[in-house]
Amino acid sequence: MTPEIIAKIFPNELPSIEEIEKKYPPRALQPGQKVTRVAPSPTGFMHVGSLYAALVSERAAHQSGGVFYLRVEDTDQKRKVEGAVEVICKSLARYGIVADEGVNENNQDYGPYAPYTQSERKEIYQAYAKKLLTEGLAYPCFCGAEELDLMRKIQEKQGQRPGYYGKYAHCRPLTDAQILENLNAGKPWILRFKSMGDNNKRMLIKDLLKGDVNMPENDLDIVILKSDGLPTYHFAHAVDDHLMGTTHVLRGDEWLSSVPLHIQLFVALGWKAPKYGHIAPLQKSDNGNKRKLSKRYDPEANITYFWEKGYPETALIEYLLNLINASFEDWRRTNPDKDAFDFPLNFNKVSNSAGALFDFQKLNSISKEVIARMTADEVYQALSAWAKTYNPAFADRLSANRDYYLHILNIERNIGKKSRKDFIKWSDIEADTAYFFDDTFTRDLESFAKEINLSVEELKAVAAEFKAVYRAEDDKNTWFEKIKVIAEKHGFASDMKSYRETPEKFKGSISDISNVLRIFITGRTQSPDLHAIMQVMGTNRVLSRLEA
């Protein structure tokens, strides 16, 4: 490539390679410290899979005492969305994933390798592209989109491997004179990598998560600089991960097949390639088949889905940890009080599946456990925060009745293994606790009376009798003894054993009488501990509900 051509392609002054390397020196790392990154595109959409990859990367770095950073990959200006960086930062922060370097939610860089936004690193990529061009490892290509489309169609029709390689790499053999002619004619160009690979040769890739993979070398002359002067993912990956000192690239499975290319790029640029680990995609069951969780079709692919439903952040994190290391649940059982981030993720024992189905039943079960481990105060805080955005009316009620809710949420809570686990997500709670408030309390005495074969009058009599003896200060035993007395008086068995032995001797059992009271108090036949509920409701409310 003549200096004239190079000058035409890069008319503007670019920083020298020396300057760049000096500005971004290698990191001083202790042995074993890993440097990883999360590198999302600012599309305004955060995929659960991205969170998954971010979590794994963050753990890898921080478990090793290394560095985890955030890089914004906005080289596709068409897909760029305003405010997307904020979405990314907030999403990660929400799940406790903090980058040591990168871009913050106000779009400000922090850290020694700034800028961390690719569109702001244009000159850097161009400097390296120029270097490759000078060394004959890259060349300008003048093929238009239609020409490439046509070529691909022909290749497909002929059963050829599609792509820009070999005899299909039309611009690769162009002479300097031809290139200059095109340039002078003002033909639009892009820059392609001149691959030195041979598709018939094979290379061994040592993947951290997948193990050894044998793949053909890359022989595609891929685009490194697009017509807008910005790099493609592949080129930006090589440049940035070199300059930013990434030691371990942990990313989605969809990149596995580009590893031969990426390694080639590192070789061409004279750099050491990072270690790679590819994470299997999250899948979804679809008509008996599995497919990747899709942004287009699956609402749960979007991280905001879990916010709307009100899954505690820890629940999702624990679910994801469980997916990458199935031993998580054993660890959790033996370490019920530890933070999920204390779990030692084992990268040698990663579940090596083709991609796990996202299992809501499992998530739900984990979520129940997570909520059950929280204190009433923690639940109240998280619930309020959720409601503020997703159920403002409920949020108002929560803040207006703070103490009452703290007591409600504390029913049968933090009593060890037997703690209630009936809340899966925050959105469950409003309806489940509605009966504590008079304006949302409803009951249907008649259908219940029918259910247990009693008249409404009898029901009312039971309630009235209980009302007469009810004392808020009664402990649970005293309270229950009073119910037993009423049961016996009405011909109901006062304990379940004798009822079960000779049901014909009774009109019903203590459970029916308890349920009469339950219906009066809660309007339901199922509830948490009735005594506790009455305690929480307070004497006045209890008495007025027994009034009927």
Place this chain on the structure above:
RNA sequence: GACCCUAUCAUCUAGCGGUUAGGAUACGACCCUCUCAAGGUCGGUACACGAGUUCAAAUCUCGUUAGGGUCGCCA
């Protein structure tokens, strides 16, 4: 189509030549119990198929089949 990856209960998985194939979720039963939830006990269901190698295969090899991923001036 080509190239890769994967194949153990319904689901997530443990297993790395000799196991009654283990756990979790879900499901069912029983116990506990004032209902529900929880808890406890128990239960059913799995090595895709076919060849090898071996005294011995879920485990190693090959093939078949199935599923997934990738083949862009998207990342």
